[in-house]
Each structure stands twice: as structure tokens, then as C-alpha cells.
Amino acid sequence: MRRLLPLAATLLLVACASAPPPPEWQGQSFAALKSYTEAYLSGNTRVAEVEFERAKAEVARTGRPDLMARIELLRCATQVASLVVAPCTAYHALAQDAVAADQTYASFIAGRWDTLQAAQLPMHYRALVTPSQAQTSLTNQLQQGATAASQSKLKQIEDPLARLVAAGALIQREPLSSADLDLAVETASAQGWRRPLIAWLGVQLKRQQTAGEAGATAKTQRRIDLVLQSN
Numbered sequence: 001m002r003r004l005l006p007l008a009a010t011l012l013l014v015a016c017a018s019a020p021p022p023p024e025w026q027g028q029s030f031a032a033l034k035s036y037t038e039a040y041l042s043g044n045t046r047v048a049e050v051e052f053e054r055a056k057a058e059v060a061r062t063g064r065p066d067l068m069a070r071i072e073l074l075r076c077a078t079q080v081a082s083l084v085v086a087p088c089t090a091y092h093a094l095a096q097d098a099v100a101a102d103q104t105y106a107s108f109i110a111g112r113w114d115t116l117q118a119a120q121l122p123m124h125y126r127a128l129v130t131p132s133q134a135q136t137s138l139t140n141q142l143q144q145g146a147t148a149a150s151q152s153k154l155k156q157i158e159d160p161l162a163r164l165v166a167a168g169a170l171i172q173r174e175p176l177s178s179a180d181l182d183l184a185v186e187t188a189s190a191q192g193w194r195r196p197l198i199a200w201l202g203v204q205l206k207r208q209q210t211a212g213e214a215g216a217t218a219k220t221q222r223r224i225d226l227v228l229q230s231n
Contacts, residue, residue: 069094081164111172
């Protein structure tokens, strides 16, 4: 990927950058994390697991649990982009050593926004987590009507993976608008990311089935079938 997870620049070990050539472990861990992300999003679980273990082995050489917490958080964020929503267990075991920004990011990807300090998040997420947004209830959203439902909250996020992570975090708090759901699907599709594409198409399919949209349902199912054939 041209820009690996700018959604969490703080997660990618850039905090360790220095003027002299970077130490070997840093380059090796970054390369492994990049390979992990690409393999995971492609749906290649075996390669993803191997690459992530390689990244962990490199970071372990530093004896810094804060960095290990950071890469575990990176893994959880990548999973959230694919709608794999589960407790970030490995990160939580290290959370006491995580820096404040990483703790805030952990709450963000888990959909726990009510007490977040938006200033501690990467810039492209801050507009999503304003006090008014964090306190908006589903009832209030429904009262806003179809016009608000048609608006996209994610379009301002340019990086594709950052956008999908935001979508995965947002959907844990509220139903996505049709615009945002379509955007998540097409973002994954444009990148050729099989794992998140199947997940987001599944959400789209269920919504179309509930709405009784037979034509749209059939088209989405054809897309899912095509992606599954590429395995």
C-alpha cells in the first residue's frame, strides 16, 4: 500500500524515528506490519499470522511493552476495518504501558467515544468525535429524517484503510447512512481487499433484504459470489 495506515501514524513506530539510519528491528518490524496488513485485507490469513508474529519478534527485541501494545492495536484496527469486532485482548494485556494517544485510539476503534479526547486522535478522525457527535442518540438521528441519513460522515477521510476503520468504529455506535455504507463497500472494492469487501457487502445485503429491494439484493449477492470465487 502506498500509505500504510496513516490513520495511526503513531502506531507505526514512527515515534522511534531518528536522524541516523533506523535500527534494523525498526525496518524489519515496519516491513512485517505492512505485509501483515496487506495479507489480512486480502484474506490470506496464514501469511498474515506469520508476518504479524515476525513483527512481534522484532519489537520484542526492544523490551518496550508500549510498542508491543501499539502493534497489537494496529492489528485490532485492521480487523475492525473488516468488521471483526471483538475485545482487543492482546492489547488490553499491555494497555497499562500504552501511551495516552494509543489508549484513546483503542477506545475509538471499539466505539467507546463518550469520554474521548478528540485532540488525541489522528487528525482525520477528530471531526467524527465531537461532543455533539459522541452524545447524539439513535432517536435523535431518526428524527433528523432522510436528508441527514443521506449524508456521508466518512467521505472526508481520504485514506481507504483509515476510512474503513472509521466505518467499523462508527457502525458499533449507530447504523451507517446509506451513503456511508455504499462508500465502505466501494472503498474496499476499489482496493481489491477481499476480507473487508465481503464483510461490508454482507451488511449491505442484509439492509437490502430488510427493505425488500429484490433487484439490489440479487446484485449484491452476485458481487459476494464473485469475490468468494477469487479465493
